[in-house]
Amino acid sequence: MDAIRRADAFAIANGVDGWTLMQAAGQAVAQSIAQRWSKRPVRVLCGPGNNGGDGFVAAAALREKGWPVRVFLLGDAAKLTGDAARAYAHWGDPAEPLENARPDEAGLVIDALFGAGLARPLEGQAAELCTATNSARAVCVAVDVPSGLDGDRAQADGAVFRADLTVTFHRPKPAHLLEPGRGQCGEIVCVDIGIPDGWRAEIEPVGDYNTPDLWPDLPTRPDRQTHKHGRGRLAVLSGGPSATGAARLAAQAGLRAGSGLVTVLSPKNALLVNAQSLSEVMVRGFDGVEGFLAGLDGLRATAAVLGPGAGVGEGTRELVIAALSRSPALVLDADALTSFEGETDHLFSHLRPGDVLTPHAGEFARLFPDLAEAPINKIEAARTAAERAGCVVVFKGPDTVIAAPDGRVRVNTHATPALATAGTGDVLAGITGAFLAQGTDAFDAASAAVWLHGDAGLRAGEGLIAGDVIAALPNSFAALRRRRRTDAARSALK
Numbered sequence: 001m002d003a004i005r006r007a008d009a010f011a012i013a014n015g016v017d018g019w020t021l022m023q024a025a026g027q028a029v030a031q032s033i034a035q036r037w038s039k040r041p042v043r044v045l046c047g048p049g050n051n052g053g054d055g056f057v058a059a060a061a062l063r064e065k066g067w068p069v070r071v072f073l074l075g076d077a078a079k080l081t082g083d084a085a086r087a088y089a090h091w092g093d094p095a096e097p098l099e100n101a102r103p104d105e106a107g108l109v110i111d112a113l114f115g116a117g118l119a120r121p122l123e124g125q126a127a128e129l130c131t132a133t134n135s136a137r138a139v140c141v142a143v144d145v146p147s148g149l150d151g152d153r154a155q156a157d158g159a160v161f162r163a164d165l166t167v168t169f170h171r172p173k174p175a176h177l178l179e180p181g182r183g184q185c186g187e188i189v190c191v192d193i194g195i196p197d198g199w200r201a202e203i204e205p206v207g208d209y210n211t212p213d214l215w216p217d218l219p220t221r222p223d224r225q226t227h228k229h230g231r232g233r234l235a236v237l238s239g240g241p242s243a244t245g246a247a248r249l250a251a252q253a254g255l256r257a258g259s260g261l262v263t264v265l266s267p268k269n270a271l272l273v274n275a276q277s278l279s280e281v282m283v284r285g286f287d288g289v290e291g292f293l294a295g296l297d298g299l300r301a302t303a304a305v306l307g308p309g310a311g312v313g314e315g316t317r318e319l320v321i322a323a324l325s326r327s328p329a330l331v332l333d334a335d336a337l338t339s340f341e342g343e344t345d346h347l348f349s350h351l352r353p354g355d356v357l358t359p360h361a362g363e364f365a366r367l368f369p370d371l372a373e374a375p376i377n378k379i380e381a382a383r384t385a386a387e388r389a390g391c392v393v394v395f396k397g398p399d400t401v402i403a404a405p406d407g408r409v410r411v412n413t414h415a416t417p418a419l420a421t422a423g424t425g426d427v428l429a430g431i432t433g434a435f436l437a438q439g440t441d442a443f444d445a446a447s448a449a450v451w452l453h454g455d456a457g458l459r460a461g462e463g464l465i466a467g468d469v470i471a472a473l474p475n476s477f478a479a480l481r482r483r484r485r486t487d488a489a490r491s492a493l494k
């Protein structure tokens, strides 16, 4: 939580004091609650630090709004210090002992036990109360982070509150971005409590939520004069005769995502299998590395996807290294990643900042075994991986992290577990390839691809198979355009 502490220090150095921040934080918690739920008996569980301080402020603010509120304190009120002590005085009444809290009798529980300062797993009374709150019917609202959750690692080593709403401040922390922490947070509200402008320039942020306003020019809108060659030429490498489906999924996704021409480069022995199953996507046969390069050159490809169904081993390694000697930007997925297990230096020395790697957790561990083992979170792992590989890394999963080699990170939460089905990764590789083929910056291309892939998954819904994600893409594009038009109209009215 270092960045948050430094943000705090920055605010204080710029004339905003801690008490002002705490008041804003507590008020925001009360307001978020009042906006969502009708008046009901509230029990506020306050810890010994500033998280508890926020709790006292929230309690006083709800009381002010006419809510019935009782406050329970972990530890001794006489030991409270600083802003937390001031907040306790502001609440004014004596706090009741924590063991009397009885969440089963509450309508709403505010968890203000621990936030950024959690130093060890919950124990004793705090752990018991956590279990009792989780099994009670009361709504649970967490201040900053559900107590028990390590904000930096996004993990709990013991009991953890399961919140319906988490109100946090300034910027999302790893616990709000990454699983499994995010799953404990319920709805997440991030409130600006008055850290002055400019702190972000001084303090490296943890990472951004991947939202469409970060890549406003994507997907590229074809101009009126365009023709198919003007919209990017994408090549997709196919595997052998019994492993062609993955490449076709990637190719079809690339076409849907707006690449004007998509060609499957197929080993000659798989040419017929591919040709029989493709209509809009073209197919071209090759033999050996030289043949593959001739194919890439002949197509004048502007991007290529290598890996889905390609097979693991020397053959794939040679094709990847050969492709890296040519100009098309590459998306390396699946077997193109696994083939370099134990030989990553060779790969990394050839990669360029405009290339994209799209590993799932298993592939990530093969390429970056030390990072997968290290006690760091997924954001730090992906950021270090991108720096090391020298290109964009898309570390997939329920919390896909997109990292650029210059240290920027975006986390995508716009997705659905329905995407956990065979072939959806191939689809993502194809969409990414299409955006790269159109000349888009690799970090934005990957970010937009991941978001649209998640959006299409959400639209296709439960029961989806990979092909449905491809079919849903036009609806995702249309909805994104509508949303942008509405946003533009709203801001014009302001």
Ligand SMILES: NC(=O)C1=CN([C@@H]2O[C@H](COP(=O)(O)OP(=O)(O)OC[C@H]3O[C@@H](n4cnc5c(N)ncnc54)[C@H](O)[C@@H]3O)[C@@H](O)[C@H]2O)[C@@H](O)CC1
Pocket: 004, 005, 007, 008, 021, 022, 025, 047, 048, 049, 050, 051, 052, 053, 054, 113, 114, 115, 116, 117, 118, 119, 120, 121, 122, 123, 126, 143, 144, 145, 169, 170, 193
């Ligand atoms: N930095 C900011 O921007 C702001 C932070 N605020 C609040 O301040 C919080 C951080 O406050 P603190 O740094 O005081 O930390 P906490 O309030 O999270 O807890 C720190 C205290 O709990 C003890 N502790 C830690 N783990 C424990 C465990 N498992 N069992 C028993 N005791 C344990 C510590 O020794 C310390 O006394 C944030 O989460 C947020 O709620 C707000 O007041 C507003 C501004």
Ligand SMILES: Nc1ncnc2c1ncn2[C@@H]1O[C@H](COP(=O)(O)OP(=O)(O)O)[C@@H](O)[C@H]1O
Pocket: 334, 360, 396, 397, 398, 399, 400, 415, 416, 417, 418, 419, 420, 421, 422, 423, 424, 425, 426, 427, 428, 453
């Ligand atoms: N639980 C989940 N929630 C959201 N998205 C998921 C989840 N599980 C997988 N995905 C997404 O589905 C895709 C799966 O890719 P991958 O594992 O490479 O599958 P395949 O190799 O079968 O195509 C990735 O984009 C990943 O982020």
Ligand SMILES: [K+]
Pocket: 051, 111, 112, 113, 114, 115, 142, 143, 144, 145, 146, 147
């Ligand atoms: K908390």
